[in-house]
Each structure stands twice: as structure tokens, then as C-alpha cells.
Amino acid sequence: MSHLDDMALFVEVVKAKGFRGAADALGIPNSTLSRRIGALEKAIGLRLLHRTTRKVEPTEAGQLYYERSRRIVEEARLVHEQLGDMLAQPRGVLRASVPEGFAIVFLAPLIAEFSLLYPGITFEFDLTSRLADLVSEPLDVAIRMGYPANSNLIARRLASLPRYLYASPKYLELAGEPSHPDELQRHKCLRMRAPSESSWTLQHEGETAQISVDGSLTVNSVAMTQRLATLDMGIAMLAERIVVEDVASGRLRRILPDWKATPIPVYAVTETRLLPAKTQRFIDFLHQRLSDL
Structure with a gap:
């Protein structure tokens, strides 16, 4: 279990590109963070970070460890968020890729209603017809018209x-x-x-x-x-x-x-089935409102 905690610390160090920024974000001493990462490297048997006086960046092994660890840490966070959602309203920024025509005609009239139901959720919409990369881009969900081409993604049919x-x-x-x-x-x-x-x-x-x-x-x-x-x-x-x-x-x-x-079918496409509450509520809402069409 301690390795899982250290994994989360390592992810924050890589995101912050240094120990000081990560320590400030986590609210722990810089020395403690450095010691924990050192212990993690010793337990794994590989150096994960290049440390210089100017910057900290992952080694080849560290980059691989970061990419795998980031998803594990994120899914663990989502589990806690979903459990906590039983007691609280979902919050946060919801980033969605939506075709422009669909957004103007179908989505725009629904946003006001959704915002009243979930005032803690704010939106960033990318109005585009391109096939956004849900793995590499900071998107929570993509709304697509037509059958999804990528079978590795999770698609939920919203309407026809x-x-x-x-x-x-x-x-x-x-x-x-x-x-x-x-x-x-x-x-x-x-x-x-x-x-x-x-x-x-x-x-x-x-x-x-x-x-x-x-x-x-x-x-x-x-x-x-x-x-x-x-x-x-x-x-x-x-x-x-x-x-x-x-x-x-x-x-x-x-x-x-x-x-x-x-x-033409309309789908909500996500990278994983394990969704934060904000994304799940948004997809459920669209399915409910659009299914009548």
C-alpha cells in the first residue's frame, strides 16, 4: 500500500517538473517528498528521475512508470470521488469535444437546464468535427455523430x-x-x-x-x-x-x-468506463433528453 502512496507522489513530481512545486501542491516538506521518491526507486531497483540543480525530469524507465502510474492514480481518485458523490454534488470543469452543428442545435438549449441541476460543474467545449484523441488530450468526453471507429474507447449511444x-x-x-x-x-x-x-x-x-x-x-x-x-x-x-x-x-x-x-446515431465516447461524477451525470442527462428524438 505504501508503494501506491509513493506512486501518487511520483506522479505529482513529474507533473510539477520538480520536487518543490510538487511539495507545495501536496502540502508536505520537500525533504520528505525527496526521501519517499528515493525509497520508491530503491524498491523498484531503477532510477526514475534525473535530478539536476535546474530541473527534474523522468528517465526512460521513469517515463514508462509515470504513464502507467498516472492512470492508476487517476482511477483511484475517481473511485473516491464517485463514493463521495453519494453525499455531495459533483463539481469541476467538464471538457467535451462536440460537433459544432450538434452543439448549436441540440446541446445549447440543454446546457441551461443542466447548469441549474449541477451548479458546481463548469464547461469547456471544443466545437469540432475532428476525431479528438481522448487518451492524449485533456478531454472528459467526446460527442460523436456516426459509429465510433476506435473500438478501444467506450461508446454509449445517446440518440438516433x-x-x-x-x-x-x-x-x-x-x-x-x-x-x-x-x-x-x-x-x-x-x-x-x-x-x-x-x-x-x-x-x-x-x-x-x-x-x-x-x-x-x-x-x-x-x-x-x-x-x-x-x-x-x-x-x-x-x-x-x-x-x-x-x-x-x-x-x-x-x-x-x-x-x-x-x-445517424449519436454517441458519448470516453476513454474508460470509470468516470468522474461530473462526466457521468452529463452523459446520463444527455441520454435522457436526447433519447426522445
Whole structure:
């Protein structure tokens, strides 16, 4: 057990890049901290830190020990936090990566409600469609539309969003409005940058049509796809909820209205199943609110 305590001390030394900063953060004497780390190195039989008068940095063995120890220490901290959460409200900064279009349409209206329920939680949102690295980046959760590609991560399904085809009235005036999915092959189609978007699958009363689509524009942003569609650049496959205002204002029109596109799943992705209370409450809240969609 003492080795586990010393492991936690070692992690703090590496994070602080020195004994003095770590000792101040931990509230223990610098000499005590140095002695404990020395004892840990002796017990392991390897030098973990290079010590000079100017800095302290991990050796090759120390870097490996730090990377493994950091996760162990973090999981131990989370266990205590989850137990303590039975008696207290979750607190802390919640860092989330969320696609911009999804954040504006779906997440923004929910944040006010969540903040009232958990006033101790603050947020840092990275609004991006890129696949953030949950292992190396300081993120608690990533919200992703589409099936997660990394099987090493933990994914929880939050919702499944119905999708349909939309285009601007001007585009349809110039290019003509398709009356059957087969006609999409001669149209400009706005595709997402994903292997599954090289063809579109549409369904109507038991009939399925899988159409290879083409176009000069391929993007990795739902918001950009939606905007391009309103600018008469082609036909887009979009979630119904996202285009409500554009349809109401006449900027977009639903085409092939009897045909439904494949719904797009929404997932909360984390590095581990062992989550801090702030992250678990956020995921549970989103699942509850979005599942009705």
C-alpha cells in the first residue's frame, strides 16, 4: 500500500517538473517528498528521475512508470470521488469535444437546464468535427455523430437522429427536382467525409435504394453541409431537427419526402468506463433528453 502512496507522489513530481512545486501542491516538506521518491526507486531497483540543480525530469524507465502510474492514480481518485458523490454534488470543469452543428442545435438549449441541476460543474467545449484523441488530450468526453471507429474507447449511444434529403428552391429550379432516388446520381450531392457517405441508403415502405452519390464538395462538418445547401450548392442529407429554421424560412425544401435516409446515431465516447461524477451525470442527462428524438 505504501508503494501506491509513493506512486501518487511520483506522479505529482513529474507533473510539477520538480520536487518543490510538487511539495507545495501536496502540502508536505520537500525533504520528505525527496526521501519517499528515493525509497520508491530503491524498491523498484531503477532510477526514475534525473535530478539536476535546474530541473527534474523522468528517465526512460521513469517515463514508462509515470504513464502507467498516472492512470492508476487517476482511477483511484475517481473511485473516491464517485463514493463521495453519494453525499455531495459533483463539481469541476467538464471538457467535451462536440460537433459544432450538434452543439448549436441540440446541446445549447440543454446546457441551461443542466447548469441549474449541477451548479458546481463548469464547461469547456471544443466545437469540432475532428476525431479528438481522448487518451492524449485533456478531454472528459467526446460527442460523436456516426459509429465510433476506435473500438478501444467506450461508446454509449445517446440518440438516433432521423435524416432526410434537402435542397434549396433555387438549386431545384436549376437542376430539377428528383422524383426517385435513382435520379440522385445526376445531381450534385453534398457528402460528409466518411466512407459510409460514398453512397446514400434510402427507404420507403419496405423498399431500399442504395445510391452512389457524387459531387465536387466533401466536408467534415454538418453545419458547413447545411450552409452549402442553403447557398444552392447541392442536395444534402441532414437530420430533420437541424434544418427546422431553414425549412420554415424557405431556404431549404425537403425532397423525396416519402423516402427516409439511414438515421445517424449519436454517441458519448470516453476513454474508460470509470468516470468522474461530473462526466457521468452529463452523459446520463444527455441520454435522457436526447433519447426522445
